[in-house]
Amino acid sequence: AQTVTQSQPEMSVQEAETVTLSCTYDTSESNYYLFWYKQPPSRQMILVIRQEAYKQQNATENRFSVNFQKAAKSFSLKISDSQLGDTAMYFCAFMKPLGAGSYQLTFGKGTKLSVIP
Amino acid sequence: NAGVTQTPKFRVLKTGQSMTLLCAQDMNHEYMYWYRQDPGMGLRLIHYSVGEGTTAKGEVPDGYNVSRLKKQNFLLGLESAAPSQTSVYFCASTDREEQYFGPGTRLTVT
Numbered sequence: 001a002q003t004v005t006q007s008q009p010e011m012s013v014q015e016a017e018t019v020t021l022s023c024t025y026d027t028s029e030s031n032y033y034l035f036w037y038k039q040p041p042s043r044q045m046i047l048v049i050r051q052e053a054y055k056q057q058n059a060t061e062n063r064f065s066v067n068f069q070k071a072a073k074s075f076s077l078k079i080s081d082s083q084l085g086d087t088a089m090y091f092c093a094f095m096k097p098l099g100a101g102s103y104q105l106t107f108g109k110g111t112k113l114s115v116i117p
Numbered sequence: 118n119a120g121v122t123q124t125p126k127f128r129v130l131k132t133g134q135s136m137t138l139l140c141a142q143d144m145n146h147e148y149m150y151w152y153r154q155d156p157g158m159g160l161r162l163i164h165y166s167v168g169e170g171t172t173a174k175g176e177v178p179d180g181y182n183v184s185r186l187k188k189q190n191f192l193l194g195l196e197s198a199a200p201s202q203t204s205v206y207f208c209a210s211t212d213r214e215e216q217y218f219g220p221g222t223r224l225t226v227t
Contacts (some may be wrong), residue, residue: 048215106159
């Protein structure tokens with residue numbers, strides 16, 4: 001079974017600073033995807049960034065980037081130039097194929113990030 | 118293009134009552150999913166569907182039933198609600214790896 005561990009229940013960062021959220025996972029699969037989702041108080045799940053396991057290059061989306069270490073099974077999220085709107089719960093998720101083209105997402109327990117003015 | 122919508126947004130049930138949550142998507146996606154989110158937890162997969170007329174169990178299926186009679190709709194049913202089913206329920210749909218989530222339904226069972 002896959003497990004996803006986020007070891008930081010809560011974090012805070014000053015506005016405009018950089019913060020890194022940690023995520024490790026355990027799997028025997030070789031083909032999978034990794035995601036970071038943001039959940040603001042509105043409850044909506046918003047995709048922040050994704051990484052395909054077969055790609056060595058780390059994904060980047062504007063101020064968000066990941067450090068993907070496949071051998072170590074580590075997938076951390078770096079947020080640069082933090083903004084007040086980044087305040088949210090952040091979930092790391094592992095996706096594996098279920099078959100017939102469908103996929104299962106396994107989520108970590110989340111990290112609550114607060115951006116301080 | 119509304120994406121994924123869920124009805125209702127909030128509901129309070131008494132123990133033993135039944136209800137159905139509706140998920141609708143207008144993106145013509147083949148695959149749909151139901152998750153639950155409990156405090157301090159990430160989302161956990163309840164049931165999923167790989168196409169119209171097909172459903173399968175996920176990680177936590179007990180106490181729930183689902184149906185996918187139309188491609189755009191995925192229904193989640195609780196036949197006899199229990200307090201342990203108090204949660205926020207999310208529906209998602211996809212045609213590839215990225216899952217698009219609905220806004221969630223907060224269900225309280227007293």
